Amino acid sequence: MTRYAPLPDLILEPMVRNALMEDLGQYGDVTTRSVIPAGTTYNARINARENGVVSGMQVAAIAFRLVDPSLEITTVLADGSPCKKGDTLMEIKGAASSILSGERVALNFAGRLTGIATLTAAFVAETKGTQTRITCTRKTTPGLRIVEKQAVLHGGGFNHRISLSDAILIKDNHIAAAGGIVPVLEAVKTNASHMVRVEIEVDTLEQLAQVLETGGADVCLLDNMDTPTLRNAVEMVNGRLVLEASGNMRLERIAEVAATGVDYISSGALTHSVRTLDLGLDF
Incomplete structure (x- = not known):
């Protein structure tokens, strides 16, 4: 596990907000709005597809909350934890449209940061x-x-x-x-x-x-x-x-x-x- 406490969300939010604005564009997620009926809810999980060391869960959670504060987010494996292929890192429950709209930004951050943590662990x-x-x-x-x-x-x-x-x-x-x-x-x-x-x-x-x-x-x-x-x-x-x-x-x-x-x-x-x-x- 990491030796340091997480940074305050306040420091990270502007970076995540900019990434969401880039992805959502001027009119939002037109695919999701077109094909997902209002009120549809789902349970989703971020899963590891290979072994590594987790990072970016705090950032991924911020991405989902900025899209929809009502989403229920549970971090299963915290930043700094080892993970194996097939492990669940995070669970997200709530509006399917919100989960889909935040998915790519959350995964972009989490995948890259987990890659950095994994390579660093190999060096260490x-x-x-x-x-x-x-x-x-x-x-x-x-x-x-x-x-x-x-x-x-x-x-x-x-x-x-x-x-x-x-x-x-x-x-x-x-x-x-x-x-x-x-x-x-x-x-x-x-x-x-x-x-x-x-x-x-x-x-x-x-x-x-x-x-x-x-x-x-x-x-x-x-x-x-x-x-x-x-x-x-x-x-x-x-x-x-x-x-x-x-x-x-x-x-x-x-x-x-x-x-x-x-x-x-x-x-x-x-x-x-x-x-x-x-x-x-x-x-």
Whole structure:
């Protein structure tokens, strides 16, 4: 199960409302209005058609409630729960027209978010026996970042920055524009709030040595390093900085990277290359 409580519905509602408005168009669900007699009620279920880790149930429930607040919605498997093929994740009772009108948006969210949680759980499983944590990146679907980040938590991962305002992350282009590692870290020491953590990206052990000598960083991102180099970096730092390995972090490589002793492994693939899990709504 997820380590975190759900977000307030108030935060998620605008995103779900926009998706419903996109789907319903200017005149609503003309198919349902044309073929479903008024007053028809049904019991429906969202079922898993393959194994995974559930996410998006809170969002799916919001979608149905925005269409029709009178619908009875029961979450059978909460976000963060494992599911097997054939499991029921949610039950919805009430007006058939309302269920049908909210179906696609609810499933679009739930399928994608369950896919993210499932992939994250697979990455996390590869770190077993180590202290390494799996974290996502800002490579998220525009407009869906908050729910995709939540899905990573549901899969047992951790969140990197939610936005540019969360922390200072000095990347290669910042270093180039500022004139090098030493001047960029000196600028941070002069200008940054003491309440903001600082991470800096390095590509080589020589750059890492500069960071250690200059000071001013809390975290160092080791970008696109091979496994032996990552191991050397961990030995160099010896606990003085938090270390994050990033770049080319495929599922099949996670176990060997975690074994180097890095604190975090970040992967954009958790959100930008995920496969939607197959969920269906059945009457």
